[in-house]
Amino acid sequence: MTRLNDFETIRQWDNANFVHPWEGMGEIGNNRRTFTEAASGIHITTETGKRLIDGPAGMWCVQVGYGNTEIADAMAEQARDMAYFSPFSNTNSAPARLAHEVARRTPGDLNRVFFTTGGSTAVDTAVRFVQFRNNVLGKPEKKVIISRQKAYHGSTYLAASVSGKERDKGWLDQAQELAYFLPNVNSHIRPDGMSIADFLDEKIADLENAIHDIGANKVAAFIAEPLLASGGVIVPPEGYHKRCLEVCRKHDVLYISDEVVTGWGRLGHWFASEEVFDIVPDIITTAKGLTSGYVPMGACIISDALIDSISGDNSQGATFSNGFTYSGHPVSAAAALKNIEIFERDGILDHVRSVAPLFQERLDALRDHPIVSDTRGMGLVGCVECSIDGSVKNGLEQDRAIGARIDHHCQDMGLLLRPLINMCVFSPPLIISEDQINQMFDIMEKGIALAAAEIQ
Ligand code: PLP
Numbered sequence: 001m002t003r004l005n006d007f008e009t010i011r012q013w014d015n016a017n018f019v020h021p022w023e024g025m026g027e028i029g030n031n032r033r034t035f036t037e038a039a040s041g042i043h044i045t046t047e048t049g050k051r052l053i054d055g056p057a058g059m060w061c062v063q064v065g066y067g068n069t070e071i072a073d074a075m076a077e078q079a080r081d082m083a084y085f086s087p088f089s090n091t092n093s094a095p096a097r098l099a100h101e102v103a104r105r106t107p108g109d110l111n112r113v114f115f116t117t118g119g120s121t122a123v124d125t126a127v128r129f130v131q132f133r134n135n136v137l138g139k140p141e142k143k144v145i146i147s148r149q150k151a152y153h154g155s156t157y158l159a160a161s162v163s164g165k166e167r168d169k170g171w172l173d174q175a176q177e178l179a180y181f182l183p184n185v186n187s188h189i190r191p192d193g194m195s196i197a198d199f200l201d202e203k204i205a206d207l208e209n210a211i212h213d214i215g216a217n218k219v220a221a222f223i224a225e226p227l228l229a230s231g232g233v234i235v236p237p238e239g240y241h242k243r244c245l246e247v248c249r250k251h252d253v254l255y256i257s258d259e260v261v262t263g264w265g266r267l268g269h270w271f272a273s274e275e276v277f278d279i280v281p282d283i284i285t286t287a288k289g290l291t292s293g294y295v296p297m298g299a300c301i302i303s304d305a306l307i308d309s310i311s312g313d314n315s316q317g318a319t320f321s322n323g324f325t326y327s328g329h330p331v332s333a334a335a336a337l338k339n340i341e342i343f344e345r346d347g348i349l350d351h352v353r354s355v356a357p358l359f360q361e362r363l364d365a366l367r368d369h370p371i372v373s374d375t376r377g378m379g380l381v382g383c384v385e386c387s388i389d390g391s392v393k394n395g396l397e398q399d400r401a402i403g404a405r406i407d408h409h410c411q412d413m414g415l416l417l418r419p420l421i422n423m424c425v426f427s428p429p430l431i432i433s434e435d436q437i438n439q440m441f442d443i444m445e446k447g448i449a450l451a452a453a454e455i456q
Contacts, residue, residue: 055418084330094333122299183206352430409447410424
């Protein structure tokens with residue numbers, strides 16, 4: 001392992017040469033990012049040797065925890081046997097087996113697995129596929145994708161174009177004609193006096209009206225995360241997805257469920273669409289937990305019905321000319337296959353379902369703190385949102401960096417969080433025990449109190 005005094009040199013290289021995601025141009029070249037070079041189970045170790053519970057599990061992805069030698073060995077073995085094959089001209093048993101294992105776990109007839117390099121390319125592929133299909137069907141004008149404010153679907157041009165986080169839109173161009181954004185589905189900020197049922201009706205009407213205004217003949221698909229993850233863990237009102245699907249069906253609009261975060265056990269099931277939200281979408285996009293983050297891989301999973309509608313006699317001679325050098329990479333596939341095997345053998349889904357109630361109970365209890373304006377979560381994902389006076393609607397005008405303050409104090413006590421302006425989000429490795437969940441929230445309670453004391 002790198003010695004502590006080597007890090008200053010490497011930090012210079014990091015600053016001079018490594019352009020990070022969401023790099024702030026004002027700070028580029030002068031950052032002091034923490035080096036994390038070792039990890040085991042739910043813990044990561046920083047350059048100073050400090051051990052932290054990894055609250056966000058990397059980026060919501062290290063499901064089976066760090067240091068899993070079975071996955072590492074499976075990858076090494078695959079790399080030794082067959083490190084690469086061309087998915088354009090050949091095939092290979094690792095991704096073929098994986099496609100079968102994925103299809104066995106998806107709802108309905110979602111059986112056609114297009115492998116990608118991550119979540120953004122899975123979303124990109126989904127958008128391209130629905131547009132391609134409409135071209136083949138002779139409906140070239142049916143192209144618009146309806147998305148939602150606060151949605152995050154990725155960082156390729158198309159995935160970013162259907163993402164609705166205002167903060168991320170400032171400096172980059174998007175395909176504006178492609179996407180339409182529905183208003184926020186966060187029921188906590190509904191107008192005073194409005195019931196959740198009325199709020200839900202309003203959200204459904206938003207979708208219906210959008211399709212009407214744009215014209216059903218122009219709308220190709222609706223895309224939605226089961227819960228808006230990086231938008232602040234916004235769980236829509238109960239029944240929302242089901243009713244949205246009904247609206248989509250009525251108007252011949254496809255439903256893309258973006259399960260990049262919610263897939264692979266995060267909510268206690270392989271996928272959340274059917275088991276948690278009672279819908280069978282037309283397309284599921286997934287990534288992250290598919291390999292527990294050990295190696296990049298994503299997938300765009302398409303229903304048999306969609307493929308059948310444009311294949312064989314219906315194909316018009318078309319080719320879906322979308323694909324990546326690393327589609328179905330065998331080393332990624334080997335990692336994913338081992339990951340799924342571990343999930344099955346170790347009962348990870350059952351484990352999540354058994355510890356999630358404690359996680360959510362401890363999360364709810366954070367609301368007792370005066371600066372906490374809202375907590376939201378489901379399964380093993382949570383968000384705590386703060387405002388100076390604890391009021392939901394005031395936001396945190398006076399101190400928008402409260403999330404960073406809480407994270408800073410929690411890190412001192414051994415817990416890493418993911419701060420997002422006035423929120424902290426967390427989605428720990430799925431192997432977390434009840435004791436570790438209690439430890440996590442004990443630290444968070446203290447971290448929130450310390451941050452609150454600073455801003456009073
Ligand atoms: N979709 C959702 C819901 C996500 O949360 C993310 C990433 O966080 C993506 C897509 C993009 O995935 P990736 O970063 O693997 O490209």
